[in-house]
Amino acid sequence: MELFDLYLALFLAFLKIGLFGFGGGYAMLPLIQHEVVETHNWITVADFTDIVAISQTTPGPIAFNSATYIGYTAVTEMGFSSFQGIFGSAVCTLAVSIPSLIIMTVVCAFFARLNNNPWMRASLSILKPAVIGLIAAAALMLVNRYNFVDYKSWIIFGAVFLASYKKVDPILLILFSGVAGLILY
């Protein structure tokens, strides 16, 4: 029964993430972190940052990657088997996709009326700039003593920030910072 409750909680949390995760990608991170780190304590904030790092270096949407990863780790860390963990991954991935499936089915049916609809545009007029704020919050929520252990963390942050601003490939930057971590620590 305990396992079923965990599956149910994971399902509901990721259903919420799929339903309210506007803006895609990084804009969904604060909601994911709010649910899985702060509300349910399924993983630590350092683990969450590691998932984001893995997402940045592997293909596929970040929401799926975290759903799959958290589904597995939340179940196995509670002492359940790897097989039950895989089922947890499937539950979370399915849950995060269901709202999109329903909404896009409705959107396709009414596409002619939704496309360029003034009410639709109105509902997005504040939401669009708000999404930028959500991405800023995603970055700020990860600035803590687990991810920034000393001044060297800030040097890596500054260097990667500038390089990324100059459009250096993110995968390359993750690789470099991993090597930097190996040398510096």
Added chain:
Amino acid sequence: MVPLIRNEVVEKKKWLDGDAFMDMLAVAQSMPGPIALNTSLFVGNKRLGFKGSLFSGLGIILPSFLVILLIAFFFTQFKDNPIVERIFKGIRPAVVALIAAPLLGLGKSAGITAKKLWIPLAVALAVWLAGLSPVYVVLAAILLGIVQFAYLKRKMKG
């Protein structure tokens, strides 16, 4: 991922023409959920209805599901290894920088002027400092946009 989808759907398979794809993308991006998923669901639905979207959705989910499952399986065993820990000590601040660096460009392309700057600022502070759930932020933003439009419409009439 969007350029990749466009190349497959518009250039190679010719399921949609370029304009139809752009219209569809605009709507898919405005809806909740991963943009790549929404886009693929739309294309699947256009071709084969609901059944089509089930298959295109499965297609977009499966690769990352398998890759991340593999990583989760192995990473949980190596996570506490001291070398892995050192590598990730270097990577974690880089992750934050990679999220923060595109903000300026994104703000510009979202059309954020000095007059609108309060919106992202208020959102960031509410979620980061006050710990407000983004669910409420999203609901409030949608409501505010609709109320503002309704108000302007009434004022134009009167």
